[in-house]
Amino acid sequence: MYTIGQVSEMFSLPVSTLRYYDKEGLFPGMERQSGIRKFSERELEALRVIECLKRSGLEIKEIKQFMEWCVKGASTYSERKKLFEARRKAVEEEMLRLQKTLDMLKFKCWYYDTAMQDGSEDRLSDMIPDDLPPEIKKLYDNAHS
Amino acid sequence: MYTIGQVSEMFSLPVSTLRYYDKEGLFPGMERQSGIRKFSERELEALRVIECLKRSGLEIKEIKQFMEWCVKGASTYSERKKLFEARRKAVEEEMLRLQKTLDMLKFKCWYYDTAMQDGSEDRLSDMIPDDLPPEIKKLYDNAHS
DNA sequence: ATAGCACCTGAACTTGACTTTAGGTCAAGG
DNA sequence: CCTTGACCTAAAGTCAAGTTCAGGTGCTAT
Numbered sequence: 331m332y333t334i335g336q337v338s339e340m341f342s343l344p345v346s347t348l349r350y351y352d353k354e355g356l357f358p359g360m361e362r363q364s365g366i367r368k369f370s371e372r373e374l375e376a377l378r379v380i381e382c383l384k385r386s387g388l389e390i391k392e393i394k395q396f397m398e399w400c401v402k403g404a405s406t407y408s409e410r411k412k413l414f415e416a417r418r419k420a421v422e423e424e425m426l427r428l429q430k431t432l433d434m435l436k437f438k439c440w441y442y443d444t445a446m447q448d449g450s451e452d453r454l455s456d457m458i459p460d461d462l463p464p465e466i467k468k469l470y471d472n473a474h475s
Numbered sequence: 476m477y478t479i480g481q482v483s484e485m486f487s488l489p490v491s492t493l494r495y496y497d498k499e500g501l502f503p504g505m506e507r508q509s510g511i512r513k514f515s516e517r518e519l520e521a522l523r524v525i526e527c528l529k530r531s532g533l534e535i536k537e538i539k540q541f542m543e544w545c546v547k548g549a550s551t552y553s554e555r556k557k558l559f560e561a562r563r564k565a566v567e568e569e570m571l572r573l574q575k576t577l578d579m580l581k582f583k584c585w586y587y588d589t590a591m592q593d594g595s596e597d598r599l600s601d602m603i604p605d606d607l608p609p610e611i612k613k614l615y616d617n618a619h620s
Numbered sequence: 621a622t623a624g625c626a627c628c629t630g631a632a633c634t635t636g637a638c639t640t641t642a643g644g645t646c647a648a649g650g
Numbered sequence: 651c652c653t654t655g656a657c658c659t660a661a662a663g664t665c666a667a668g669t670t671c672a673g674g675t676g677c678t679a680t
Binding site: 489491492499509510511534535 | 636637
Binding site: 378379382385386404407408410411414415417418421424425427428429432434435438439442443445446449450451473474 | 523527531553555560562566567574576577579581587588590594595618
Protein backbone atom coordinates (compact mmCIF):
# COMPACT_ATOMS: atom_id res chain seq x y z
CA MET A 331 0.00 0.00 0.00
CA TYR A 332 1.33 3.42 -0.99
CA THR A 333 0.45 7.02 -0.21
CA ILE A 334 -0.28 9.52 -2.95
CA GLY A 335 3.15 11.08 -2.39
CA GLN A 336 4.94 7.76 -2.89
CA VAL A 337 3.00 7.03 -6.07
CA SER A 338 3.75 10.54 -7.30
CA GLU A 339 7.46 9.75 -6.91
CA MET A 340 7.21 6.29 -8.46
CA PHE A 341 5.44 7.54 -11.59
CA SER A 342 6.96 11.05 -11.71
CA LEU A 343 3.46 12.50 -11.74
CA PRO A 344 2.35 15.53 -9.67
CA VAL A 345 0.16 14.71 -6.70
CA SER A 346 -2.45 17.05 -8.19
CA THR A 347 -2.64 14.89 -11.30
CA LEU A 348 -3.25 11.73 -9.28
CA ARG A 349 -6.03 13.45 -7.36
CA TYR A 350 -7.46 14.70 -10.66
CA TYR A 351 -7.43 11.17 -12.10
CA ASP A 352 -9.16 9.92 -8.99
CA LYS A 353 -11.80 12.64 -9.23
CA GLU A 354 -12.37 11.66 -12.87
CA GLY A 355 -13.08 8.10 -11.79
CA LEU A 356 -9.89 6.43 -12.99
CA PHE A 357 -9.37 4.49 -9.74
CA PRO A 358 -12.81 3.05 -9.04
CA GLY A 359 -13.03 1.53 -5.59
CA MET A 360 -9.68 2.81 -4.33
CA GLU A 361 -9.33 2.32 -0.58
CA ARG A 362 -9.08 5.11 1.95
CA GLN A 363 -7.93 5.13 5.57
CA SER A 364 -9.59 8.00 7.44
CA GLY A 365 -9.86 10.03 4.28
CA ILE A 366 -6.38 9.28 2.99
CA ARG A 367 -6.00 7.49 -0.35
CA LYS A 368 -4.32 4.08 -0.24
CA PHE A 369 -2.83 3.00 -3.58
CA SER A 370 -2.54 -0.78 -3.91
CA GLU A 371 -1.02 -2.90 -6.68
CA ARG A 372 -4.39 -2.63 -8.43
CA GLU A 373 -4.08 1.15 -8.66
CA LEU A 374 -0.46 0.91 -9.82
CA GLU A 375 -1.53 -1.40 -12.65
CA ALA A 376 -4.38 1.00 -13.40
CA LEU A 377 -1.83 3.80 -13.68
CA ARG A 378 0.31 1.76 -16.08
CA VAL A 379 -2.75 1.19 -18.24
CA ILE A 380 -3.73 4.86 -17.97
CA GLU A 381 -0.31 5.92 -19.26
CA CYS A 382 -0.52 3.41 -22.09
CA LEU A 383 -4.03 4.43 -23.14
CA LYS A 384 -3.22 8.12 -22.84
CA ARG A 385 -0.20 7.75 -25.10
CA SER A 386 -2.39 5.85 -27.54
CA GLY A 387 -4.48 9.02 -27.82
CA LEU A 388 -7.42 8.13 -25.55
CA GLU A 389 -9.21 10.79 -23.51
CA ILE A 390 -9.71 10.63 -19.75
CA LYS A 391 -13.47 10.00 -20.15
CA GLU A 392 -12.84 6.97 -22.32
CA ILE A 393 -10.25 5.63 -19.90
CA LYS A 394 -12.86 5.98 -17.19
CA GLN A 395 -15.23 3.91 -19.31
CA PHE A 396 -12.54 1.21 -19.54
CA MET A 397 -12.06 1.22 -15.77
CA GLU A 398 -15.80 0.75 -15.34
CA TRP A 399 -15.66 -2.26 -17.66
CA CYS A 400 -12.90 -3.72 -15.48
CA VAL A 401 -15.10 -3.37 -12.40
CA LYS A 402 -17.96 -5.04 -14.24
CA GLY A 403 -15.94 -8.23 -14.71
CA ALA A 404 -15.87 -11.02 -17.25
CA SER A 405 -18.95 -9.85 -19.16
CA THR A 406 -16.92 -6.94 -20.62
CA TYR A 407 -13.86 -8.84 -21.90
CA SER A 408 -14.92 -8.37 -25.50
CA GLU A 409 -15.46 -4.60 -25.14
CA ARG A 410 -12.07 -4.28 -23.52
CA LYS A 411 -10.43 -6.30 -26.24
CA LYS A 412 -12.13 -4.24 -28.93
CA LEU A 413 -10.82 -1.09 -27.25
CA PHE A 414 -7.24 -2.37 -27.25
CA GLU A 415 -7.53 -3.47 -30.89
CA ALA A 416 -8.79 -0.03 -31.85
CA ARG A 417 -5.98 1.71 -29.97
CA ARG A 418 -3.47 -0.62 -31.55
CA LYS A 419 -4.70 0.35 -34.98
CA ALA A 420 -4.64 4.04 -34.06
CA VAL A 421 -1.07 3.83 -32.77
CA GLU A 422 0.08 1.95 -35.86
CA GLU A 423 -1.39 4.71 -38.02
CA GLU A 424 0.20 7.37 -35.84
CA MET A 425 3.58 5.67 -36.22
CA LEU A 426 3.24 5.79 -39.98
CA ARG A 427 2.43 9.51 -39.83
CA LEU A 428 5.40 10.05 -37.51
CA GLN A 429 7.68 8.17 -39.90
CA LYS A 430 6.68 10.59 -42.65
CA THR A 431 7.19 13.50 -40.31
CA LEU A 432 10.61 12.14 -39.44
CA ASP A 433 11.56 11.83 -43.10
CA MET A 434 10.48 15.43 -43.67
CA LEU A 435 12.60 16.54 -40.71
CA LYS A 436 15.61 14.60 -41.97
CA PHE A 437 15.12 16.14 -45.38
CA LYS A 438 15.06 19.62 -43.83
CA CYS A 439 18.23 18.84 -41.88
CA TRP A 440 19.94 17.96 -45.13
CA TYR A 441 18.44 21.02 -46.79
CA TYR A 442 19.84 23.46 -44.23
CA ASP A 443 23.17 21.63 -44.09
CA THR A 444 23.41 22.17 -47.83
CA ALA A 445 22.23 25.78 -47.63
CA MET A 446 24.89 26.48 -44.98
CA GLN A 447 27.60 24.94 -47.15
CA ASP A 448 26.43 26.90 -50.18
CA GLY A 449 25.85 30.08 -48.16
CA SER A 450 22.44 30.44 -49.83
CA GLU A 451 19.36 28.51 -50.96
CA ASP A 452 19.82 29.54 -54.59
CA ARG A 453 21.12 26.19 -55.82
CA LEU A 454 18.53 24.30 -53.77
CA SER A 455 15.59 26.31 -55.05
CA ASP A 456 16.62 25.63 -58.66
CA MET A 457 16.64 21.88 -58.03
CA ILE A 458 13.86 19.55 -59.06
CA PRO A 459 13.28 16.37 -56.99
CA ASP A 460 15.27 14.30 -59.51
CA ASP A 461 18.35 16.40 -58.78
CA LEU A 462 18.35 15.25 -55.14
CA PRO A 463 20.89 12.66 -53.99
CA PRO A 464 19.16 9.23 -53.98
CA GLU A 465 18.88 8.80 -50.16
CA ILE A 466 17.59 12.35 -49.81
CA LYS A 467 15.08 11.85 -52.60
CA LYS A 468 13.75 8.81 -50.72
CA LEU A 469 13.10 10.97 -47.63
CA TYR A 470 11.54 13.71 -49.75
CA ASP A 471 9.26 11.31 -51.59
CA ASN A 472 8.06 9.53 -48.47
CA ALA A 473 7.44 12.82 -46.66
CA HIS A 474 5.34 14.14 -49.56
CA SER A 475 3.35 10.98 -50.31
CA MET B 476 -2.42 32.11 -56.30
CA TYR B 477 -5.22 30.59 -54.22
CA THR B 478 -8.07 31.91 -52.07
CA ILE B 479 -8.46 30.82 -48.48
CA GLY B 480 -11.35 28.59 -49.51
CA GLN B 481 -9.24 26.76 -52.09
CA VAL B 482 -6.41 26.21 -49.62
CA SER B 483 -8.93 25.00 -47.05
CA GLU B 484 -10.01 22.34 -49.56
CA MET B 485 -6.48 21.43 -50.59
CA PHE B 486 -5.29 20.87 -47.02
CA SER B 487 -8.61 19.74 -45.51
CA LEU B 488 -8.32 22.49 -42.93
CA PRO B 489 -11.19 24.76 -41.84
CA VAL B 490 -11.00 28.30 -43.16
CA SER B 491 -11.10 29.49 -39.54
CA THR B 492 -7.90 27.58 -38.82
CA LEU B 493 -6.08 29.19 -41.73
CA ARG B 494 -7.17 32.64 -40.54
CA TYR B 495 -6.05 31.72 -37.03
CA TYR B 496 -2.62 30.64 -38.31
CA ASP B 497 -2.36 33.91 -40.18
CA LYS B 498 -3.29 35.90 -37.09
CA GLU B 499 -0.62 34.02 -35.15
CA GLY B 500 1.96 35.13 -37.67
CA LEU B 501 2.52 31.83 -39.47
CA PHE B 502 2.34 33.41 -42.95
CA PRO B 503 4.56 36.47 -42.64
CA GLY B 504 4.27 38.76 -45.62
CA MET B 505 1.30 37.00 -47.21
CA GLU B 506 -0.17 39.08 -50.03
CA ARG B 507 -3.65 40.58 -50.01
CA GLN B 508 -5.79 41.97 -52.80
CA SER B 509 -8.21 44.57 -51.42
CA GLY B 510 -8.23 42.85 -48.05
CA ILE B 511 -8.49 39.29 -49.39
CA ARG B 512 -5.70 36.83 -48.59
CA LYS B 513 -3.78 35.47 -51.56
CA PHE B 514 -1.99 32.18 -50.85
CA SER B 515 1.02 31.61 -53.12
CA GLU B 516 3.32 28.59 -53.41
CA ARG B 517 5.30 30.10 -50.54
CA GLU B 518 2.32 29.87 -48.22
CA LEU B 519 1.54 26.32 -49.36
CA GLU B 520 5.10 25.26 -48.52
CA ALA B 521 4.73 27.10 -45.19
CA LEU B 522 1.61 25.05 -44.52
CA ARG B 523 3.43 21.80 -45.29
CA VAL B 524 6.14 22.79 -42.82
CA ILE B 525 3.53 23.85 -40.26
CA GLU B 526 1.89 20.42 -40.43
CA CYS B 527 5.25 18.72 -40.09
CA LEU B 528 6.38 20.83 -37.14
CA LYS B 529 2.99 20.51 -35.44
CA ARG B 530 3.12 16.73 -35.69
CA SER B 531 6.63 16.85 -34.29
CA GLY B 532 5.14 18.41 -31.17
CA LEU B 533 5.97 22.08 -31.74
CA GLU B 534 3.68 24.84 -30.51
CA ILE B 535 2.28 27.58 -32.73
CA LYS B 536 4.50 30.25 -31.09
CA GLU B 537 7.61 28.27 -31.90
CA ILE B 538 6.48 27.74 -35.47
CA LYS B 539 6.01 31.49 -35.69
CA GLN B 540 9.60 31.93 -34.53
CA PHE B 541 10.73 29.60 -37.32
CA MET B 542 8.78 31.60 -39.90
CA GLU B 543 10.47 34.77 -38.67
CA TRP B 544 13.86 33.09 -39.15
CA CYS B 545 12.86 32.26 -42.71
CA VAL B 546 12.06 35.92 -43.39
CA LYS B 547 15.41 36.94 -41.90
CA GLY B 548 17.29 34.97 -44.54
CA ALA B 549 20.64 33.22 -44.71
CA SER B 550 21.84 34.46 -41.31
CA THR B 551 19.41 32.06 -39.58
CA TYR B 552 20.25 28.81 -41.40
CA SER B 553 21.99 27.41 -38.36
CA GLU B 554 19.09 28.17 -36.00
CA ARG B 555 16.70 26.58 -38.44
CA LYS B 556 18.88 23.53 -38.76
CA LYS B 557 19.20 23.22 -34.98
CA LEU B 558 15.41 23.36 -34.73
CA PHE B 559 14.95 20.53 -37.23
CA GLU B 560 17.64 18.43 -35.49
CA ALA B 561 15.89 18.94 -32.16
CA ARG B 562 12.50 17.99 -33.60
CA ARG B 563 14.05 14.97 -35.26
CA LYS B 564 15.40 13.81 -31.93
CA ALA B 565 12.05 14.46 -30.24
CA VAL B 566 10.18 12.47 -32.89
CA GLU B 567 12.63 9.58 -32.68
CA GLU B 568 12.07 9.46 -28.91
CA GLU B 569 8.33 9.66 -29.39
CA MET B 570 8.46 6.73 -31.80
CA LEU B 571 10.31 4.64 -29.23
CA ARG B 572 7.66 5.47 -26.63
CA LEU B 573 4.95 4.62 -29.15
CA GLN B 574 6.62 1.29 -29.91
CA LYS B 575 6.45 0.43 -26.21
CA THR B 576 2.85 1.59 -26.10
CA LEU B 577 2.11 -0.60 -29.09
CA ASP B 578 3.70 -3.63 -27.43
CA MET B 579 1.62 -3.03 -24.33
CA LEU B 580 -1.53 -2.80 -26.47
CA LYS B 581 -0.63 -6.02 -28.29
CA PHE B 582 -0.02 -7.70 -24.96
CA LYS B 583 -3.43 -6.55 -23.72
CA CYS B 584 -5.05 -7.88 -26.91
CA TRP B 585 -3.51 -11.28 -26.23
CA TYR B 586 -4.49 -11.00 -22.57
CA TYR B 587 -8.18 -10.44 -23.30
CA ASP B 588 -8.18 -13.03 -26.06
CA THR B 589 -6.93 -15.51 -23.51
CA ALA B 590 -9.34 -14.33 -20.83
CA MET B 591 -12.24 -14.77 -23.29
CA GLN B 592 -11.12 -18.29 -24.15
CA ASP B 593 -10.73 -19.19 -20.47
CA GLY B 594 -13.92 -17.36 -19.48
CA SER B 595 -12.00 -15.70 -16.63
CA GLU B 596 -8.72 -14.05 -15.72
CA ASP B 597 -7.98 -16.61 -13.00
CA ARG B 598 -5.31 -18.53 -14.92
CA LEU B 599 -3.75 -15.28 -16.19
CA SER B 600 -3.50 -13.69 -12.76
CA ASP B 601 -1.69 -16.75 -11.40
CA MET B 602 0.92 -16.52 -14.15
CA ILE B 603 4.36 -15.04 -13.67
CA PRO B 604 6.07 -13.41 -16.69
CA ASP B 605 8.08 -16.61 -17.35
CA ASP B 606 4.84 -18.50 -17.93
CA LEU B 607 4.00 -16.30 -20.92
CA PRO B 608 4.43 -17.67 -24.45
CA PRO B 609 7.79 -16.40 -25.80
CA GLU B 610 6.44 -13.85 -28.32
CA ILE B 611 4.02 -12.51 -25.71
CA LYS B 612 6.77 -12.28 -23.11
CA LYS B 613 8.78 -10.17 -25.57
CA LEU B 614 5.90 -7.68 -25.85
CA TYR B 615 5.41 -7.65 -22.10
CA ASP B 616 9.10 -7.10 -21.38
CA ASN B 617 9.47 -4.28 -23.87
CA ALA B 618 6.31 -2.57 -22.67
CA HIS B 619 7.50 -2.69 -19.06
CA SER B 620 11.14 -1.69 -19.64
C1' DA C 621 1.64 23.85 22.41
C1' DT C 622 3.19 25.01 18.26
C1' DA C 623 5.49 24.59 13.89
C1' DG C 624 6.04 21.81 10.00
C1' DC C 625 4.65 18.17 7.00
C1' DA C 626 1.72 15.30 4.23
C1' DC C 627 -2.59 14.68 3.45
C1' DC C 628 -7.63 16.38 2.25
C1' DT C 629 -11.61 19.31 -0.45
C1' DG C 630 -14.14 22.34 -3.73
C1' DA C 631 -13.69 25.91 -6.75
C1' DA C 632 -11.37 28.92 -9.63
C1' DC C 633 -7.74 29.54 -12.84
C1' DT C 634 -4.59 28.40 -16.85
C1' DT C 635 -3.03 27.02 -21.47
C1' DG C 636 -3.13 25.93 -26.30
C1' DA C 637 -5.51 25.54 -30.27
C1' DC C 638 -9.13 26.35 -32.26
C1' DT C 639 -14.28 27.60 -33.23
C1' DT C 640 -18.17 30.42 -33.06
C1' DT C 641 -20.59 34.65 -33.24
C1' DA C 642 -21.95 39.10 -34.76
C1' DG C 643 -21.52 42.34 -37.88
C1' DG C 644 -19.63 44.12 -42.36
C1' DT C 645 -17.74 44.43 -47.65
C1' DC C 646 -18.21 43.26 -52.28
C1' DA C 647 -19.24 40.91 -56.89
C1' DA C 648 -22.36 38.12 -59.67
C1' DG C 649 -27.02 36.16 -60.94
C1' DG C 650 -32.25 36.25 -61.30
C1' DC D 651 -32.78 45.79 -56.67
C1' DC D 652 -31.84 42.35 -53.72
C1' DT D 653 -30.21 38.00 -52.39
C1' DT D 654 -26.56 34.68 -52.23
C1' DG D 655 -21.94 33.32 -51.47
C1' DA D 656 -17.14 34.05 -50.45
C1' DC D 657 -14.48 36.86 -48.23
C1' DC D 658 -13.20 40.07 -43.94
C1' DT D 659 -12.61 41.47 -38.50
C1' DA D 660 -12.64 41.52 -33.43
C1' DA D 661 -14.14 39.37 -29.60
C1' DA D 662 -16.06 35.81 -27.08
C1' DG D 663 -16.64 30.92 -26.34
C1' DT D 664 -15.11 25.96 -26.02
C1' DC D 665 -12.58 21.94 -24.61
C1' DA D 666 -9.28 18.84 -22.39
C1' DA D 667 -6.15 18.26 -19.03
C1' DG D 668 -4.36 19.75 -15.58
C1' DT D 669 -2.77 23.36 -11.83
C1' DT D 670 -3.41 26.58 -8.26
C1' DC D 671 -5.68 28.46 -4.36
C1' DA D 672 -7.84 28.94 0.07
C1' DG D 673 -8.96 26.75 3.88
C1' DG D 674 -8.93 22.49 6.84
C1' DT D 675 -7.29 17.82 9.43
C1' DG D 676 -4.04 15.28 11.88
C1' DC D 677 0.67 13.36 13.28
C1' DT D 678 5.22 14.32 15.22
C1' DA D 679 9.44 16.55 16.45
C1' DT D 680 11.27 20.70 19.09
